[in-house]
Amino acid sequence: MSTFLSIISCMTCVSSRVLWRSSSSICPLFKPVPTGLTAVWAAGKKDLVDVPVLKEDELEEQFVRGSGPGGQATNKTSNCVVLKHIPTGIVVKCHQTRSVDINRKRAREILREKVDVAYKGELSEVLVKKKDSVLRKQEKRRKANENLERKKQYKEILAAESNSGNDTV
């Protein structure tokens, strides 16, 4: 029901003229990362712990633009923020608080995590596959060794039996 309500509330924002806009003239809420997300790929090391920071120019914020000058001229309580990460196409909606500013910040936090999972998700899949193949190889080697060991013991038993057989005859 809460999802239903937030969809409804977001639909009321969408019913007016809806535009997408790159946030450029608002002071950036995140520091720009020089190498961006490519840093994660390039490094490929486990010790690169930092969650990649979102660049404002890779984001698009959906807003409802009514007619007239806005600002003091109108008093609206709808404050749903819809934020899109252009490179991945991931979209988040935030309607958690009564403050547009806080919703925008939270939307960025949520989006940052989702983008991180999207990228790291692929990375960890690679790692998991790699780990799997390593384990499989180890298992194979272990079994091979076991077989060798068994064969060796069998040979020894055979050798021992033939010796004792000779003795009794």
Add this chain to the structure above:
Amino acid sequence: MWRRSLSAGYARAACRAAGAKRFWDLLTVRTCSAPALPAGRITALQAVDVWRRHYEERGVSEPEHSSSYIIAHLLGAKTIESLDRGSLTEFLTRDKLEQVWRLCSRRLTRMPVQYVIEEWDFRDLTLMMRPPVFIPRPETEELVELVLTDMKKQPDTQSTCLEVGCGSGAISLSLLMALPQLKAVALDQSQAAVDLTMENALRLGLQDRLQVYHVDVIKDAETALRLCESVSVLVSNPPYLFTEDMASLEPEVLRFEDRSALDGGKDGLNVIRQILTLAPQILSNHGRVYLEVDPRHPPLIQAWVEARVDGLHYVETRHDITGRPRFCTLQKDTQVKSHRDRLGLRN
């Protein structure tokens, strides 16, 4: 018959569509007067639906948001989304139901939600709201962000900011909350605004760093100048609407908010011009003015300041989230002319 049918309806309804239809059939809505209280018991979610419908039928704007915010508030929450399913689906007590009906009915007069529940949030603050003191707008949150970004670049151990037209105190209190070293002076020509700002300051524990004065910067410029010395920031969301635009304002604004907090005169610049005229005497060297304005204002302000205000230069225009030019930043030059020269300047 009414009571029995209603409870029979509820027993089967739960949240299913078929049940909901029966529920609506049973609940008679009178269009002429305030909607009657249901005889039986309903849940918070059902109340939200009932009132959303009432608002829709009577042309009240933001029907869904209005009913959700009011009812959430009565259940002790800020948003309906933050309430758990249990709270939303259990029956409201009779007492609570009456509260819902009383508050939701107020919204039928187009009273803004913020006045109905007597509070609203501005950034991370919850502020008391009371008519006719101006309700902070979301754009103004961006103005505060702008000021904070600049102020954090120059960490001053002791700085003072001045706010002209503080209203509920939103801007000053946000700045004080974010910058523990800051002191603030706030002015408003409305006694109601001065009182509300002080009340909000007390609630937030910021009263020691804030001084609030009942002053009209146009009628009583001398007093204003006497109260402030060498501030590093002058910030304002002054009345900036054009007088001719006042009549077409939505009822929420026109009927309930202080017109003198909105009307900036023929070109919307009356208060802005006065603030900028006084700015060079109020600001310390390199001190800045931050204004929220009408989208038509920035080029007009820039031209006017360059022609008429020595000691102040236009820095930049910033846009709000809707892409409208909304914020003007100006800075005091090193060259300062005498006090007398400044007062001689006219619009």
